[in-house]
Amino acid sequence: MAVSPSAFDPAAETARYLAMLPPEVHAKATAYTQGGHWLLLWSAVVAAAVAWLILRSGLLVRLRNAVERRRRRPWLVALAVLPVALLLETLLTLPWNAYADWWRETAYNMTSQPFGEWLGEWALSGGIALVAMSLFYLAVYWLLRRAPRTWWLWASGVAGAFAVIALLLAPIYIAPLFNDYSPAPNGPVRDAVVAMAEANGIPSDKIYIYDGSKQSNRYTANVMGLFGSARINMSDTMFKAGADLGEIRAVVGHEMGHYARHDVLSRLGLVLALILAGFWLLDRLFEPAARLLGAANVRGIADPAGLPIFSLLLALIFLVATPLTNSLSRWAETGADNYSLRIAREPDGIAKALIQTVEYRAATPSLIEETLFYSHPSVSRRIRNAMEWKAKHPPAPARAAAPVSQP
Numbered sequence: 001m002a003v004s005p006s007a008f009d010p011a012a013e014t015a016r017y018l019a020m021l022p023p024e025v026h027a028k029a030t031a032y033t034q035g036g037h038w039l040l041l042w043s044a045v046v047a048a049a050v051a052w053l054i055l056r057s058g059l060l061v062r063l064r065n066a067v068e069r070r071r072r073r074p075w076l077v078a079l080a081v082l083p084v085a086l087l088l089e090t091l092l093t094l095p096w097n098a099y100a101d102w103w104r105e106t107a108y109n110m111t112s113q114p115f116g117e118w119l120g121e122w123a124l125s126g127g128i129a130l131v132a133m134s135l136f137y138l139a140v141y142w143l144l145r146r147a148p149r150t151w152w153l154w155a156s157g158v159a160g161a162f163a164v165i166a167l168l169l170a171p172i173y174i175a176p177l178f179n180d181y182s183p184a185p186n187g188p189v190r191d192a193v194v195a196m197a198e199a200n201g202i203p204s205d206k207i208y209i210y211d212g213s214k215q216s217n218r219y220t221a222n223v224m225g226l227f228g229s230a231r232i233n234m235s236d237t238m239f240k241a242g243a244d245l246g247e248i249r250a251v252v253g254h255e256m257g258h259y260a261r262h263d264v265l266s267r268l269g270l271v272l273a274l275i276l277a278g279f280w281l282l283d284r285l286f287e288p289a290a291r292l293l294g295a296a297n298v299r300g301i302a303d304p305a306g307l308p309i310f311s312l313l314l315a316l317i318f319l320v321a322t323p324l325t326n327s328l329s330r331w332a333e334t335g336a337d338n339y340s341l342r343i344a345r346e347p348d349g350i351a352k353a354l355i356q357t358v359e360y361r362a363a364t365p366s367l368i369e370e371t372l373f374y375s376h377p378s379v380s381r382r383i384r385n386a387m388e389w390k391a392k393h394p395p396a397p398a399r400a401a402a403p404v405s406q407p
């Protein structure tokens with residue numbers, strides 16, 4: 001079927017794709033997505049309430065004093081107080097997390113996971129985070145004692161080291177604790193993926209399918225890991241939704257785009273720049289914040305009993321930076337879409353896949369909403385981009401179907 005550029009109208013094609021979903025589906029998606037923006041704000045309110053509660057209880061100060069009465073070793077105080085502070089934060093935010101991550105997701109039919117199973121995974125990930133964050137904060141408080149004026153600089157370096165280690169280890173040791181990852185089974189999907197990988201210099205043994213439907217009904221794929229551990233994962237929800245080969249090629253092309261563009265690294269760079277700025281700000285804001293929260297018995301920023309103030313400020317700084325991190329993310333997503341169009345040449349595959357994501361990312365936000373809250377360009381913008389590409393690249397007679405059917 002030849003499409004002449006003059007007869008093909010990208011705007012009309014975009015509207016046709018969006019009209020594939022009935023208005024009530026779009027309305028529900030808007031309610032879900034806009035409610036999600038409010039969750040960001042409420043999370044900050046919950047974080048503030050939790051910090052206030054822990055400080056008011058005086059538990060950390062009493063623990064600090066008890067350890068000091070036995071031995072006046074600052075590292076021993078940190079070793080005792082920091083894990084307890086982190087454990088209290090984790091436990092006190094459980095009701096909120098259960099609402100936001102499980103109850104609300106269930107209400108919107110975004111997950112079919114039983115609560116007990118969700119709770120088990122929450123405990124597992126919380127336990128891992130508790131160990132990792134305890135080690136991280138032990139290093140940070142050591143720096144706070146050793147270099148009171150320049151700690152924020154060194155602590156950012158420590159944060160970078162922790163982030164790199166976490167990214168390297170996550171696909172190999174962490175992700176398999178929650179899901180089964182396996183290479184695509186022999187068949188047309190595997191053939192298509194391998195052909196695309198080989199044509200673009202990406203190791204084809206780094207493409208996995210995982211049982212993402214266990215936690216979420218979202219139609220999704222991702223790139224995980226860093227350097228040697230980097231890999232592309234496709235959720236089985238894609239196959240349950242009946243994705244055709246064009247969609248799979250388009251989605252894998254998009255993820256290969258992230259892989260080839262090293263988007264994990266650029267995101268890491270931005271996060272580390274934010275942490276550096278955040279720690280510097282924290283150094284200046286700690287005292288006023290402590291006064292505001294009535295933490296009279298906390299002796300200053302280097303006192304581990306002040307950890308709730310420390311982590312609250314860090315959370316607020318990251319909240320304020322959300323539009324910045326989202327903007328970098330949208331830029332990377334556009335790059336990955338264009339990479340997919342270039343190597344997979346499946347504009348309709350991209351459009352069909354994107355329509356499946358509307359239920360959790362409403363398709364037509366206002367520009368201000370998209371700028372502030374969207375980590376991906378809106379589906380309407382992305383489909384329009386694919387259709388503009390299609391208008392400029394009418395399909396050749398010997399269409400790229402050949403690599404798909406090769407064994």
Ligand SMILES: [Zn+2]
Pocket residue numbers: 254258333336
């Ligand atoms: Zn992406």
